[in-house]
Structure formats: C-alpha cells, structure tokens
Amino acid sequence: MLEEFSEKVSYLGPETSFTHQAAMKMFPKAQLVSMPGIPEVFKSVENSSVKFGVVPVENSTEGSVGVTLDFLLESGVKIVCETSLDIKHALLSEFKIEEIEKVFSHPQALAQCRNWIASNIPKAELVSVSSTSMAAELASKEQKSAAIASLMTAEKFGLKVLAENIQDFSFNKTRFLVLSLSEIPNAKKNKTTIAFSTMHKAGALFNCIKAFKVYDINLTKIESRPSKKNAWEYVFFVDFEGDAQHSNSQKALEELKENCIFFKTIGSFPVIQ
C-alpha cells in the first residue's frame, strides 16, 4: 500500500529516532526527510513539500504526545495510516558498565528505564538532552559516559551495546501516524479519529458518546486536551473501530454532532501491524 511509494516523506528526526524507524518500516523505498520538530512535519505536509509525514501520537506507558494532538486539531492534514513499534532501549558506551559516571538520554527514555538505572548504575548522573541521537553523540565524545538509545543509534555512532532491553515495562510501544492532505486510494479503513467539544453542562459528554453505544461502536481511546480558547474547557479526541463512511458510523456521528459545539473528523485509516 505504502511500500512502493518512492517520493519524499518527512518524519520527526533526528536520524535513527524511533519515528525514523517507523517511517522506514512503512516507506522502505521513499526519500525520508528528517524534521527538527512535530510542527515542522505538519507544515511540510500542509505546504506539499512532502506527500506524507510521520509523527508519534502515543506511548503505551507515558501517554499521548500533546503537540501532535494540538496540531491535528488546527491543521488541515488527515491521518491516513497508523502503525506501532516496540520501543526498546539499550545502554550504549565506549566504556565498561562499571566505569560509567554519566548517562545522557531523552527525558522519556530516562523515565522508561528508571528502575533499571536504579538497580544497575545507581550512582550515574542522569543528563536530559533533546533526543536519543544527541545523547549518543555526546556519549561518543565524553569520557566515562553512556547513552540510553536504540540499537540503530549504536550503529550510527559506533558505540558498544552494554545492555539491551533495559526499559522497565515489557509492553513499551509507541503509536505513529502517517499524515497527508489526501487519503490513500483503496485502503481498508478500520479505525477513525474524531475531535469534538461539548456544552459545559451536566450530562454533556454522556450525550455525546451515547451515540457510539446505540450503534455498538467500540471506542478504543478517549482523551481530553485543553481547548486553548478558555481555561478549563476541553476538546475530546476519540478513536473508534471502523470507517466514518460506514452506515452505522455515519448515524452515530450525526447524533454526536447534535450534542457538540465543535466537531471534526481527523481521518479514517488502516492500521499496519
């Protein structure tokens, strides 16, 4: 479906980031273009300098990526595909484990390996940097330091792998979205993401999600984000199983809209395992 696409695809970089790995998995023949931030991925899709963009949307232990949700709301791009990757961290260094005095990594990676660090390198100073790639670069330059990053990053910076699979939760996964201005032709869409706001009164959210119950549609995710219009007002992001164009989904969404002050379909799309 996406495997044969050979043009440009942007992703949240730097090179060897987990989003890069997700982009390589889905687009093995494309020209992958690294972007410094999530806003830049959205912009590159919006202004058609790339056909597709890849961003992270949720980690199974750390939760949603707020910036991605905020841009899905504001931007004109659609979600056209989703995939997920197992997130496995490794300790990388040019030194021996007992020599390590300092460990560089992204704050999320440090958080995901908290117990392993406490058990294995309890005295090491932990330094948060902006990416695991940056961490590996620093570890390759500084004496008695290490990085927590992926095996792919180890290869790029020529670091040894001192320990593998050091994340505390065995089911550490991240979901990634493919963004585009137009849907993938003939794709079997089995998931939909919508966003809506309810009136601020008792039972408002209940009335909104009642429609899914009535039409027996399974919600896989509900998440609230600040509306950024008034303090303590929210936009709800809902993922459900099925295509928004199916008859049952259409009926449910029509009922939902009657109880909303804002509604947006962000995309119906296939999920690639």
Added chain:
Amino acid sequence: MLEEFSEKVSYLGPETSFTHQAAMKMFPKAQLVSMPGIPEVFKSVENSSVKFGVVPVENSTEGSVGVTLDFLLESGVKIVCETSLDIKHALLSEFKIEEIEKVFSHPQALAQCRNWIASNIPKAELVSVSSTSMAAELASKEQKSAAIASLMTAEKFGLKVLAENIQDFSFNKTRFLVLSLSEIPNAKKNKTTIAFSTMHKAGALFNCIKAFKVYDINLTKIESRPSKKNAWEYVFFVDFEGDAQHSNSQKALEELKENCIFFKTIGSFPVIQ
C-alpha cells in the same frame, strides 16, 4: 482553614517556582520545604516527614501533569484542597532587549511564550533547562542572555524585568493540589476526584459515566492515562462537582463501580480561589 498551619509543607521546587507561589498563597505561616521532583513531594507526605505537599496537576493551555496523575493512582495520599494561579511570564536580563542572543527557560514556559518570542526576539537562541529558576541563574551569569520566568524569580536573582505578561494566552492558569494522609477537619468539600478502569468492550465508558447523568452531577474533567499494566489500556480520571459523601454522589459512585474493573476515590476537597 490552612492559613494558620505553621508546620512543614513540601512543594515542587526550586524556590520561586509557581508551585512555591501556590504553597505560599495557601500556607502563609508554614515552613515550606522545596523538593526536587513531584515523586519526592508524594514520598514526603507518605512517610509523614511533612503534613501537606503541594504539586501542579494541570495547566490551562498545556494540559495535565502526567507524573502527578500517575502518583495519585499509586500513592496512598488524598487530595485535600485545590487552588489555581495565573501563570504570568516575564523576560528577565541584565542586558537590553536588543542585545539578547540567548534565552533560557523551562520548555513549558518557552512553549507558552512562543508567539511573543517570534515577534520580539526572533533571532535569540532558545535553551531548555529544568526550571525557570535555573534559567534565571544562568541568565545572571552569561553575557547577552535572558531568562523567561516569574517576577518573583527576577527579585531572587537580581535581574531586570525587560517585559511582563509575555505569555501568548491571556487565560494561562495552573491548578495545584494539596496532598495529605488525612482530610482537613470541617472543610466544605465541593469537588471530588476519582479514578477507574472500564472493561474493554463497546459501551463500557458510556455505562460508567451514565450514573453521573442519572444523578445530575456535573463532570468538570475527564482524562485518560495509560494503565501501565497492558499496552493501550487506560485509567480514567474524573473530577466532579460535590462531595463523594453526599447522597447523590454515593448513589452515582455505587452504580459506576458496578461497571468498573478498578475504582478509587482520590479525594473530596474544597477549592480555594
């Protein structure tokens, strides 16, 4: 209620942080103790080395503080009070605004002032550090640099205020929670926080929140967090108006529990304006 309390209260530091300011507002006579992180505030309350702890839980533009929600779930402490503060940022420096080449701040503060920075100091390099207090310290030492932080931080580090109220959203507020092992005697509790998990089937969340509709109870917040037990399973945090001991709340929570596989009351508490 809390004003006369004169013993120890821990807060998310460092000194002059917004949580410090929230703690000073609620506990003007207490001995305030700075903690390096949110987990340390919870631990200091759990092991009774302080009577109360103060942590941030939600910002009106950036959303919930995930670490606070995760610890509310795992810890034995209760929420016993809530307050909110207007979050106002200022540009602080020893130099003139046209001389500024580098700006230090916490990443959330940089995000909250993104538009002002782009309009007023577009060429400045932005450097993320772990607190606005750390940012001010660095700005007081480095040539041609500035910090984005509060007015209180300016006083502490002897920096000039180059611009005030530079946050992009006029309604930028943060909610803070007071944590304790025991409730405040005779407090009028007008808000409750609960957490629950539903079965993974169509209509499960609907069945859980139906009870609030039936008993005409207003939900002020619903938020999902990863369960950390299995990938893509969630715990819902719900805030509602009223005391969990009121007759209507008790009935609603009894009905809710019948549809949950996990349920916890995290506290009923007064809201201090």
